[in-house]
Amino acid sequence: MSFKTISCQNRIIELFQNAIIKNRLAHAYIFVGQEGIGKTLFSKELAKAIFCQNSRGDACDTCSYCQRISKDNFSDLFLILPEKNSRVIKIEQLKHLQDILNVKPLESKYKIVIIQSADKMNEEASNCLLKTLEEPPSYAIIMLIVTSLESVKETIRSRCQIMRFSPLSVIAVKEILINSFQLDSRQAERLAYLSNGSIERAMLLSHTNAIEKRNWFIDKVLRLEIDDNLAFSKELFNEWHIQDLDTLEEKRSYIKELILLFLLYYRDLLVCKLDNSELPIYYIERRDDLLCKSISLSEDALFSIVKVIKASLEYLDYNANIALLVENMITKILQIQFGNRMNV
Structure with a gap:
């Protein structure tokens, strides 16, 4: 997989490809958009493109780094999300993030942390993250994935580059439902219209x-x-x-x-x-x-x-x-x- 698997986000893909090639990546990003449109998938493909040993702005999918990232087995890439049976990201998880970033990368010049549902951090966790963003290590890249900016502190927003993701087109949703989930064409089309551009919502509706x-x-x-x-x-x-x-x-x-x-x-x-x-x-x-x-x-x-x-x-x-x-x-x-x- 590579950026070719990402649908309807060509503008953002082009921005990051140029940033990778020109070595102009920021320390922190917020990926904002409705659920189920591929923000987490994009963040992982972006990490792969950054770490790729043969990178020219995209992942090669054949080098050892790309293959290990695909298997969630790369020492300089970390994912933080709400714990099981919890609605929020807790301060303990953000303190663990600080511990992670205090250690230099083991295999690359970067350490990348993806925080899923970052708009669900509690107050203590938000304050802890803010301290990290105020003085991030030179090798750190932090990606926050949110559905709404309103739940993210202004002090956090101001320290990140904000990338707004578009809903998927009806055609894109239909093709994904047919090719990846083996739905028949008629059902896929009807769900695509109902899903408002979200694969996650389309699959929930199908069940x-x-x-x-x-x-x-x-x-x-x-x-x-x-x-x-x-x-x-x-x-x-x-x-x-x-x-x-x-x-x-x-x-x-x-x-x-x-x-x-x-x-x-x-x-x-x-x-x-x-x-x-x-x-x-x-x-x-x-x-x-x-x-x-x-x-x-x-x-x-x-x-x-x-x-x-x-x-x-x-x-x-x-x-x-x-x-x-x-x-x-x-x-x-x-x-x-x-x-x-x-x-x-």
Whole structure:
């Protein structure tokens, strides 16, 4: 594997290839973008390209360094991520990072550390990382992988070069689903449209009968009334069999997909309201229903609802009572929706 395996990130690939060739790599980077678009894969391929014994801006995949990195067996490359059953990266892990960087590289002129889910560091861990970034060793390259910059301290952001990753195209997602996961062409295409550019999300959707449940969802949400908040929340949990899942982490993953269905629905209403033909509609087969529904809602109401849904996505990582989170989200949505009807 090499940069050739990375889809839809040509601008970032070109920037790093030039930096490698000209020996102008920075000490710290933040890779930001939604989940499932290949940020971690890119960081590993970047490390391989930097360490490669035959590098000309990309990994050769044949030298001993490249082969060992592919097997996660290289002494100067380290990966830090939240421990099992933990939602955050803890200070002990960042202290271990300091110990790692206090020792010079064993095989290369660099030591590279990839911190996955770096936006989930607790306060102590963030402060510890900040000390490292303030005076990094000359041989250190630190890559932070995040889904949102808002959860990263400004003092950390200011000491890193920020690289923004784009969602994958529908065509790219479809090809990956067919070639890497052996899905048939029709299923891959439908999931590609639903995934919003994320392979991770496409695979989760493929395991949850998302296509069928999506149709059930749109039928229900189009007919919601002001007092349906609690009943609809319970229906959602039953339809997705949330209570049958074993771990809180699994439940969070499914709830995230539910919330994203809401986000896509109200985003579609907003696109219809703004009459923007250049933007895609995810529930395209229900376009007429969406156009009709959008008439009864103001732009301000739709923007407010989208804000509520995005806030719920952020709270999901920190809220143990996911049932209450969904109930509150639906309640707020319906209050805005029915409290801001337009007179038509």
